[in-house]
Amino acid sequence: MELVQPKKQHVWDWPVVVNFTLGGMAAGFYLLNFLLKTFQGNMPDRYQTVVFKLLPPILVGLGFISLTGEAGRSLRGRYLLGNLHSSWMSRETLMGALFILSAGLDFLSPHVIFKISALLAAAGLIISHGFIVYRAVAVKSWNDPLVPLHFVTSGLSMGVGLTLLLGSCSNITFGPPSILTGIICILLNLIVWLTYRYLQGDIFFLSTSGSPVSSMLTLGIGHLLPVVLLLLHVLMPAAETKGTFQDILSALAGLAILAGGVGQKVVILLGDNYLRGIMMGQPKGSRQGV
Numbered sequence: 001m002e003l004v005q006p007k008k009q010h011v012w013d014w015p016v017v018v019n020f021t022l023g024g025m026a027a028g029f030y031l032l033n034f035l036l037k038t039f040q041g042n043m044p045d046r047y048q049t050v051v052f053k054l055l056p057p058i059l060v061g062l063g064f065i066s067l068t069g070e071a072g073r074s075l076r077g078r079y080l081l082g083n084l085h086s087s088w089m090s091r092e093t094l095m096g097a098l099f100i101l102s103a104g105l106d107f108l109s110p111h112v113i114f115k116i117s118a119l120l121a122a123a124g125l126i127i128s129h130g131f132i133v134y135r136a137v138a139v140k141s142w143n144d145p146l147v148p149l150h151f152v153t154s155g156l157s158m159g160v161g162l163t164l165l166l167g168s169c170s171n172i173t174f175g176p177p178s179i180l181t182g183i184i185c186i187l188l189n190l191i192v193w194l195t196y197r198y199l200q201g202d203i204f205f206l207s208t209s210g211s212p213v214s215s216m217l218t219l220g221i222g223h224l225l226p227v228v229l230l231l232l233h234v235l236m237p238a239a240e241t242k243g244t245f246q247d248i249l250s251a252l253a254g255l256a257i258l259a260g261g262v263g264q265k266v267v268i269l270l271g272d273n274y275l276r277g278i279m280m281g282q283p284k285g286s287r288q289g290v
Contacts, residue, residue: 015068017265017270018062018063019063019064019066019067020063020129021261021262022063022066023059023060023096023125023129024125024126024129024151024158024261025155025159025162025261026056026059026122027060027099027123027126028154028157028158029055029059029159029162030103030122030159031123031156031159032156032160032163032181032185035181051166051170052166053103054103054104054107055166056099056122057099057100057104060099060100060125088132088135089128089132092125092128094124095125096121096125098117098118098121098124099122099125102114102117103118126151126152127151129151129155130147131148134147134148144196147196149192150189150192153189153193154189154193154261156185156188156189157186157257157261158257158258159185160186160257161226161255161258162254163182163254164251165251165254165258167250168251169247174233176234179233179234186223186226186230186257187223187227189223190223193218193223193264194219214263214271217259217263218260218263221256221259221260222256222257222260222261222263223260226252226257229256233246233249233253
């Protein structure tokens with residue numbers, strides 16, 4: 001009995017990576033900032049600037065636009081909403097469109113209905129991304145129940161990164177509760193990522209995740225470095241983290257998180273495209289290992 005390794009090929013290409021990255025980051029950013037605004041009621045109004053409100057729907061829109069780069073995708077666009085009862089791609093399209101509309105209306109005319117609709121759509125968009133990948137049965141490494149959970153934690157973690165980066169550019173001071181919330185999101189993503197990547201035992205699947213470059217980007221830069229920077233942000237005396245130094249810590253942590261998040265998406269979507277192995281010479285009556 002011999003396991004034949006299939007030829008490595010991309011089921012999807014860079015446009016899908018861009019869509020999942022921008023959409024997940026934008027949705028996570030929107031959800032995270034709602035939580036921070038809710039639990040830290042004394043947060044200054046400048047925290048909810050025009051950029052903070054408009055950037056998420058713009059990023060989701062850019063993600064969908066990137067899909068037009070896939071051959072035939074634009075021609076099939078009119079069919080995307082025609083299979084909501086069984087297609088996660090259809091649900092992703094609906095959630096994305098609903099988020100763009102609701103977030104835009106909430107910016108133009110703030111109302112609790114628009115806000116709730118945008119929040120639900122943001123959550124639905126991240127979940128849809130995870131199940132699109134999870135349901136792609138041709139790729140063995142994607143058929144893991146942790147995949148949808150990873151997309152949720154990755155979206156929230158990248159939302160932390162974008163918040164820190166924009167905050168450092170806007171001279172926004174993040175208090176310990178906000179920083180600790182960010183650390184929790186990063187650590188949750190780290191736990192899911194490590195479990196997903198290294199406990200499967202799939203020799204094809206581990207070939208990309210175990211490389212030094214991949215580990216340095218997704219673990220060292222994407223998780224460990226920002227945690228250290230944010231701990232410095234919390235532990236150092238307030239007088240020493242004011243002004244420029246505080247902004248530098250936030251910016252570096254944000255950039256590191258975003259780089260690691262992009263690396264995770266690339267490893268999963270472009271590095272794991274091994275189709276299921278084919279068993280040659282399998283004894284009659286034995287169970288097929290698929």
